[in-house]
Amino acid sequence: MPEEGKILDIARISFLNMIKEMMTLGGVAAAKGGLIRNALACAEKIKEVDYPDFDAFIEAIRNATNPITMIEGKAEHTGDGIFGLPACPFAPAISNYTEVFGSLPDGFAEFTEEFNKPGPATSRYRIGEGAGVSPFCAVHQPLRSAIGDRITIGGKQVRIYQLGCKSGAGKKGFADRLIEEAGVDRSVVDAVLDNHMCCYCVKLE
Amino acid sequence: MTDMPEVGESMSVKKKKILVVDDEEDMIWTLRNCLNHEALNADILTASSGEEALGIMEDTPVNLVLTDIRMSGMSGLDLMLEIRERWPSTSVIVMTAFPSPEYKSEVMRLGGLHYIEKPFDIVELRQVVSEAVNDDRSFAGTVVGVSLSDIVQVNCLSQATAALEVTASDRSGTIYFEKGRIVHAESGGETGVEAFYRIMELDGGKISSKKVAKPPEKSIDLPCEALIIEAARRRDESGSGQDEGFNIEALDAEDPFPALSRADDGGDEQNAEDSGGGEAPPSGKTTAQEDEMDGNLRDILGEFTTIPGVNTACLVGRDGFLLDSIATVNVDTEMIGAIASSGFGASESMGRQLGKGNMAMTMIEYEQGPVIFSPVGDEAFLVIVADRDSNLGMIRLKIKKHAQEIMESAAI
Numbered sequence: 001m002p003e004e005g006k007i008l009d010i011a012r013i014s015f016l017n018m019i020k021e022m023m024t025l026g027g028v029a030a031a032k033g034g035l036i037r038n039a040l041a042c043a044e045k046i047k048e049v050d051y052p053d054f055d056a057f058i059e060a061i062r063n064a065t066n067p068i069t070m071i072e073g074k075a076e077h078t079g080d081g082i083f084g085l086p087a088c089p090f091a092p093a094i095s096n097y098t099e100v101f102g103s104l105p106d107g108f109a110e111f112t113e114e115f116n117k118p119g120p121a122t123s124r125y126r127i128g129e130g131a132g133v134s135p136f137c138a139v140h141q142p143l144r145s146a147i148g149d150r151i152t153i154g155g156k157q158v159r160i161y162q163l164g165c166k167s168g169a170g171k172k173g174f175a176d177r178l179i180e181e182a183g184v185d186r187s188v189v190d191a192v193l194d195n196h197m198c199c200y201c202v203k204l205e
Numbered sequence: 206m207t208d209m210p211e212v213g214e215s216m217s218v219k220k221k222k223i224l225v226v227d228d229e230e231d232m233i234w235t236l237r238n239c240l241n242h243e244a245l246n247a248d249i250l251t252a253s254s255g256e257e258a259l260g261i262m263e264d265t266p267v268n269l270v271l272t273d274i275r276m277s278g279m280s281g282l283d284l285m286l287e288i289r290e291r292w293p294s295t296s297v298i299v300m301t302a303f304p305s306p307e308y309k310s311e312v313m314r315l316g317g318l319h320y321i322e323k324p325f326d327i328v329e330l331r332q333v334v335s336e337a338v339n340d341d342r343s344f345a346g347t348v349v350g351v352s353l354s355d356i357v358q359v360n361c362l363s364q365a366t367a368a369l370e371v372t373a374s375d376r377s378g379t380i381y382f383e384k385g386r387i388v389h390a391e392s393g394g395e396t397g398v399e400a401f402y403r404i405m406e407l408d409g410g411k412i413s414s415k416k417v418a419k420p421p422e423k424s425i426d427l428p429c430e431a432l433i434i435e436a437a438r439r440r441d442e443s444g445s446g447q448d449e450g451f452n453i454e455a456l457d458a459e460d461p462f463p464a465l466s467r468a469d470d471g472g473d474e475q476n477a478e479d480s481g482g483g484e485a486p487p488s489g490k491t492t493a494q495e496d497e498m499d500g501n502l503r504d505i506l507g508e509f510t511t512i513p514g515v516n517t518a519c520l521v522g523r524d525g526f527l528l529d530s531i532a533t534v535n536v537d538t539e540m541i542g543a544i545a546s547s548g549f550g551a552s553e554s555m556g557r558q559l560g561k562g563n564m565a566m567t568m569i570e571y572e573q574g575p576v577i578f579s580p581v582g583d584e585a586f587l588v589i590v591a592d593r594d595s596n597l598g599m600i601r602l603k604i605k606k607h608a609q610e611i612m613e614s615a616a617i
Contacts, residue, residue: 024554025550025551025554026546026547026550026551026554027523027550027551027553027554029522029523029524029525029546029550030523030524030525030546030547030549030550030551031550032524033522033523033524033525033526033543033546034525034547036524036526037525037543114524117584119522119524119526119584120522120526120527120528121522121524121526124526
């Protein structure tokens, strides 16, 4: 039996290549900004929702009716408003790309470094600053935070803090400033990342 | 080879030639852009010193010279006098950085001698230049109607070495300047300070400035400001007419264009101290420090929008997110930041591809006016949106003046 041909998911492949093109044409910072703004534009399409209490919010995550689960699947609440996401929503794209081309496009490390730099966007959306492990975090994290900005619990505004993330190779990234700001112990984030790919916490204003 | 026509002769059918003289590169840049206008239909020549200007004029007939007063080397006033002697048919417009309102351009064009106050309105300047360049009357060199105090100030501030002859119906006198200091005066049989005050009491008359290598003697050793103030006081006491619009206090109070008027006296350092732009703040800024920096940043951005024609000033992170912005018109500054980031990033990428290094201050011209981009440090850039006929040189000067402060304010 001849080996079956590898199939490209063109949407995923082109997205990864697009990031590379954006970096080449406009520079890493502009590419980062472009991805973040793309995520924010997506979040604006999400309908605003209010949950009567935190339990209802968690229940909506468990049964995948929470807007956040729409973009990343079901996260696990590990206590004190801290959540762990078992799988990175971009993992299939990475797998598909590397399966076909062997490795990710050049420059992704540079992009990730740029994403982790403090700036207006990281501050406003409480993302990056060490919690980025790939360019996809520049889409995922602001998207989740911006969706969180459209959620209230008992009338109080939800604020999502990205605390850490783990790459496919197992390397953990921690947003130490945000961990401190959220009042979470770094060891807790570390422990969550042992069993999950992404760690964030939910606070109420 | 065709001979160049003499100025004032057959050049009326040819393009006029305007020579801009200023040792500020930005001002030359501004004036060249401003005057390179179809309505003027003139060739714009430039020189960065009086000496260079004379060299150009020896080879090329020039209709109009637009010169700054304060320049290293030959002053604008000396240049004007030299031109008057050697090319009497060439008009001269002198630019000053005096903040006093009496230097408004509509009263500058008196007797063929023009003063343009910096900062100037581009449209007005173009109008004055247009009138001057299309006026073939020769430059008389005698000023009628401009206050004597103004002329004395011009000589002082321009570091002039000259003799100012003042002739009224009943009296005359001469004030001698050496490198901007009033060193001698003669009037009737008097000399020294009293002669100076007597001359300054004159109302109206004719003023003629002559270039002198050296004053005949030195009989005055007081600062110009003190002499002018005392002269004004005496005029007040004697009840004689005041120099209309002359305001010594205004000179001390506020300088709307310090980058220019303090160019020779360490003004930049002073400005940096005044605005807290000296040492870079430590990386771990306190909230109070951040608030102060934010305040400074808003003040600086606000300064840009006080330039006539500038309607928007944005400080944008390289990723396109706004650090701060001020707009006097209804624009989506967030979107401007995002789009500008793409454009700026693309331009930088092109520069890298071409081996041209980092991007410098640049401008994109649209039908309705320019947009100026300027990197500030590695993390941000300024976007200044202006209307047509904005004072681009002033924008550039302000960017240069505040670059360090903006960079520090932009540091997260």
